[in-house]
Amino acid sequence: MDKNVLLQQFEEKFGEGGDIRTYFAPGRVNLIGEHTDYNGGHVFPCALTLGIFGIARKREDNKLRLYSANLTDLGIVETSLDDLVPSDAAGWTNYPKGMFWTFARRGYKIEKGMDLLICGDIPNGSGLSSSAALEVLTGLIIKDMNGFDEVTMVDIALFGQYSENNYNGVNSGIMDQFASAMGKKDNAIFLDTNTLEYEYAPIDMPDAKIVITNSKVKHSLVDSAYNQRREQCEAALRILQKNMDIMTLGDLSIAEFEEHKDEIKDLVMQRRAKHAVYENQRTIQAVAALKKGDIAEFGELMNQSHVSLRDDYEVSCGEVDALVDLATSVSGVYGSRITGGGFGGCTVSIVKNEAVDEFKEVVGKGYQEQIGIEAEFYVVDSGDGAKKL
Known part of the structure; x- marks a missing residue:
């Protein structure tokens, strides 16, 4: 995906000017260790080069205006920081909304909304964690745009899991969000999901x-x-x-x-x-x-x-x-x-x-x-x- 094309799309949808920032969060594949992450076991995922781009700009009001370049028929979905309630009608926007909701529940006051365009190349419904990537992406954007420097990438993974469990109603473990937040090129993550102790293990397979x-x-x-x-x-x-x-x-x-x-x-x-x-x-x-x-x-x-x-x-x-x-x-x-x-x-x-x-x-x-x-x-x-x- 071409970042410049996405920036152009953002300006067409939301107007020019202001502090427009660009972010990326990857999908993941789990090499082994499936359905162990909510059972206190080990997992071994790696982040992929496939993922989701996000182009964002802070607003002066409390509106959230969300647009997916993958789902153009839906147009701009508008909501606000006062309306962070999950609903079937909200569709994909439940994932970013859930992260704003989670930050608020964790005591981080967000007063200004944002315009957000996302575009991903993770095939939908493929099991490569597009939802976790979207949660981590949104978490990183919220952290960066609001100056929440004390929030770590591990925190963002945990926020993403909390949002998935409590806002979107899927009792997932921590693996998907952790891999998206903490991935490292040419490595998989050997993660103990019980303690969150982890090490990077090189994927050394030249043949x-x-x-x-x-x-x-x-x-x-x-x-x-x-x-x-x-x-x-x-x-x-x-x-x-x-x-x-x-x-x-x-x-x-x-x-x-x-x-x-x-x-x-x-x-x-x-x-x-x-x-x-x-x-x-x-x-x-x-x-x-x-x-x-x-x-x-x-x-x-x-x-x-x-x-x-x-x-x-x-x-x-x-x-x-x-x-x-x-x-x-x-x-x-x-x-x-x-x-x-x-x-x-x-x-x-x-x-x-x-x-x-x-x-x-x-x-x-x-x-x-x-x-x-x-x-x-x-x-x-x-x-x-x-x-x-």
Whole structure:
């Protein structure tokens, strides 16, 4: 996206002059560690070079005038700092509005509104966290334009999660916002979601690429099922806590879980907890494998992750399973799995450089034949976190 074109669009929509500033927040892909972030486990995402640009200017009144260059039919959506109430009618603007609401709840007084144009290249509904990127982008703009220098990027990630949970009603963990806020080029983030301790781990794969495949499907039950999975894990945790001194499912080793799992009589709930425990340990093992340059082991753990998400956590779907099966049939693929919340969206695969073209051909053709949809492929690089440009 051309920044100058966006600036021109901003001035056409909102008028010229004043202190116009430009920002960017990336989407993310999670390499491994899915649905562990609200279970006190580890995650391993990286920020992408795909993301959302924001062009903003402070106003003299309390109006918020919001325009998406991706949704031009909606025109400028006008609201105000006095009307920060979520509604279905507000559509995409619930995400920026939720961040203004969250800053106010955190004691940061915002008296002046703003004009904001956004434009993103994250495919909608792809599971690459366009909503978290928009929250982080808005948080950075609010911080910068109001001189809230004490607000850190970790704070902005936490504000974004709070907004998503309490304003938009999705009980997500911290991973998506943290990756967008704290990303670092050529690195993934090994994050303990229980303590927020993190380290950057170089993605050192000179002979392989990260390939994201978009299934082009997003099933409508994603939000409700996401909240249900979280409730099931919390219920399982409460049962285990009767006989164990643990704060989260992420505190458990596999051996400890296997010893106590039969205390969870509901077998569906037991499978949900099993995924949370095993996936956390897989993530720890995967990062260790990457550090020693063992991409084959990393890929095998990705494959195991997908099976667990499909069978124990039940957040995959037929279309995504088809993509993973096709991917693993290609000889140059180390590993492939669903990424993101589930029920559609994308897969992430680690593919040998010389096999990328074959991968696209085999997976693309097979998916078209089996499902009747044309998949999209993105060979991605990891990028930096949100920033003012």
